[in-house]
Amino acid sequence: MIKLEHVSKSYSAGIPALNDISLNIEEGEFVFIVGNSGSGKSTLIKLLLKELEPTKGVITINNRNLNAIRRKQIPKYRRNVGVVFQDFRLLKDRNVYENVAFAQKVIGTPARLIRSSVPTMLSMVGLAAKYKSYPKQLSGGEQQRVAIARALVNQPKILLADEPTGNLDNHNAWEIMKLLEEINQKGTTVVVVTHNLEIVKAMKKRVITMKKGVIISDEKGDCSDED
Numbered sequence: 001m002i003k004l005e006h007v008s009k010s011y012s013a014g015i016p017a018l019n020d021i022s023l024n025i026e027e028g029e030f031v032f033i034v035g036n037s038g039s040g041k042s043t044l045i046k047l048l049l050k051e052l053e054p055t056k057g058v059i060t061i062n063n064r065n066l067n068a069i070r071r072k073q074i075p076k077y078r079r080n081v082g083v084v085f086q087d088f089r090l091l092k093d094r095n096v097y098e099n100v101a102f103a104q105k106v107i108g109t110p111a112r113l114i115r116s117s118v119p120t121m122l123s124m125v126g127l128a129a130k131y132k133s134y135p136k137q138l139s140g141g142e143q144q145r146v147a148i149a150r151a152l153v154n155q156p157k158i159l160l161a162d163e164p165t166g167n168l169d170n171h172n173a174w175e176i177m178k179l180l181e182e183i184n185q186k187g188t189t190v191v192v193v194t195h196n197l198e199i200v201k202a203m204k205k206r207v208i209t210m211k212k213g214v215i216i217s218d219e220k221g222d223c224s225d226e227d
């Protein structure tokens with residue numbers, strides 16, 4: 001599903017932000033990416049979104065070589081990859097419903113489909129009752145739920161989350177992680193960059209640890225409860 005082969009990314013001369021990374025994430029996996037500040041985690045996410053190009057190496061997503069995707073095709077490619085960020089990135093002057101509907105409008109989804117899929121997504125994240133609220137009327141945890149609904153409304157196979165709990169207290173951080181776990185259990189491949197090692201340890205998922213642009217460990221989660 002997500003494959004990196006000898007991928008490097010240098011922003012300038014000197015130590016590369018990513019240095020010869022090879023990595024395989026299978027369909028349906030839940031993977032944490034951890035590592036100190038500057039280890040290359042956000043660079044990796046940007047490469048997967050094709051916001052950046054690798055200096056060397058090949059990235060394949062859903063059997064598509066990202067190097068072969070032309071600029072014009074990038075928006076279409078990104079429909080297959082949902083993304084959420086630490087700072088939610090909601091449209092401040094649009095309510096909850098409109099924020100989620102917007103992701104569908106821009107790709108030309110028929111209004112009839114939008115009217116059915118937006119309430120479904122808002123129910124899934126537990127926000128059906130707040131569809132008329134504006135972002136500033138919501139807690140951080142609720143704003144992140146809206147962002148997750150927006151990221152998933154076009155039914156991508158992959159969800160990338162770059163520090164999704166970085167602005168949340170412990171309770172809300174757990175709620176969001178549990179929501180991401182549910183989403184994964186329904187079949188979406190989920191990749192979460194985080195500094196919250198307490199949650200990472202408790203969730204018992206695969207953990208990829210980065211340091212100075214390389215992967216220093218890749219530990220499988222504890223699957224004993226799945227047998």
Ligand SMILES: Nc1ncnc2c1ncn2[C@@H]1O[C@H](COP(=O)(O)OP(=O)(O)OP(=O)(O)O)[C@@H](O)[C@H]1O
Nearest residue numbers: 011012016017035036037038039040041042043044
């Ligand atoms: N636009 C840029 N131009 C030049 N160097 C950059 C740029 N973005 C990141 N870097 C450098 O690349 C390296 C990796 O940065 P990156 O943001 O990927 O790390 P990170 O692990 O996501 O860090 P954090 O946990 O602080 O978000 C760092 O040394 C950083 O200074």
